[in-house]
Amino acid sequence: MTEVGREPSRKYGLAEEIYERYLDQQNPNYEICLGYGDSLSRCGRVREAIDVYAQCFRLGSVPLESLKHLASALLDSVRSAAGPRRRSEASFVCPACEGTLFQPVTAACGHTYCRTCFEPNKGCKVCGQKLGAIGETNVLVQRLVEKWWPREAEASRARHEGDKLIKEGQVAQALEHYDLAVQLAPDSPLHLSNRAHALHLLNRPQASLTDADHAVRLRPDWGKGHYRRGVALSCLGRYEEAFSALCTCVTIDGNPQPVRQELTRLLHRMLAPSLRRQNVISSRAPY
Structure with missing residues (x-):
């Protein structure tokens, strides 16, 4: 393991040692508990982090913002087990809202969005190409949608x-x-x-x-x-x-x-x- 790789482990081990020392005391320190919960969250140890944050709530009032690391760790662990998102490839469905096209606008890459869903200069949600400036309504697509659906x-x-x-x-x-x-x-x-x-x-x-x-x-x-x-x-x-x-x-x-x-x-x-x-x-x- 390189020195860079060892550093997070050292910091985590130190945090664990400090936390356990305070747990042995009659009145655990709120700030130490909160910091340890953040440390556990950043290391992906979600279950242990939840227990520590629960202890924080018993010690005092925990601001909503203080749980952001726990939420991030939970979501990251769930996302890592998920496969790639499936997107609809229907010709008359907006790639952004995934609804029937309304006031359709076609980008330079050839993919069509609802006018309100089109985000100039952002990447196309289908192919990744830059969308560029918003253009005129694609009247042909609009008429086809209104005629068929x-x-x-x-x-x-x-x-x-x-x-x-x-x-x-x-x-x-x-x-x-x-x-x-x-x-x-x-x-x-x-x-x-x-x-x-x-x-x-x-x-x-x-x-x-x-x-x-x-x-x-x-x-x-x-x-x-x-x-x-x-x-x-x-x-x-x-x-x-x-x-x-x-x-x-x-x-x-x-x-x-x-x-x-x-x-x-x-x-x-x-x-x-x-x-x-x-x-x-x-x-x-x-x-």
């Missing part, structure tokens, strides 16, 4: 309008558009997922869970459905089920930031007795 096209329009209202903070109005989208395309997990998000923001977790469950049944290999399910379960106080749902999301979609944030909140609720009965609405992250 009129209900799906109208549902996609309603969903995008709902998304815009969500960003503006008009959640109740957004829900009306998502209701229309689900009515037009009841077997679309994407529309159900977005409605679940709106219901969650309106503090209706049971209704949100119903939509998320339906989305997962329709498409069990789609990470976002499991994410919505995890968020709803967490708000209902069903933390173990929520944890399982979020981990399933990670095995499918990798480690997106909203999942990392939600898992951090979930771990905080699970480890802090005073928070276990609180149904706190989490972020408005659009994932």
Whole structure:
């Protein structure tokens, strides 16, 4: 083993020695416990880290931010066991939102996105090439979608309008558009997922869970459905089920930031007795 390779082990061994010394004392030190939990998390020793963080909660109030290393370690361990994400290759499906194309824009690489999903100068989600500047609406593709899948096209329009209202903070109005989208395309997990998000923001977790469950049944290999399910379960106080749902999301979609944030909140609720009965609405992250 090289000196570089030995250094993390030395630091970890020192942290373990210090922690055990404090454990022998009658009143363990909060800061040492917290630092040791971080050290265990960074080394991937998740189970031991959870025990240490639980001890921290018994010693004092642990800020939500202090669990970020534990959440990262959990997600990294789950992601490492997952295979590559499968993406839809359907010609009239947006590679970003994976819904029926709405106001389609074709990039220089030849792949087509919804206008609101197109991210100039970012890498294409299909081929990795730089997308470049956004162009004009691809009228031919739009007409084909509207001709061959009129209900799906109208549902996609309603969903995008709902998304815009969500960003503006008009959640109740957004829900009306998502209701229309689900009515037009009841077997679309994407529309159900977005409605679940709106219901969650309106503090209706049971209704949100119903939509998320339906989305997962329709498409069990789609990470976002499991994410919505995890968020709803967490708000209902069903933390173990929520944890399982979020981990399933990670095995499918990798480690997106909203999942990392939600898992951090979930771990905080699970480890802090005073928070276990609180149904706190989490972020408005659009994932």
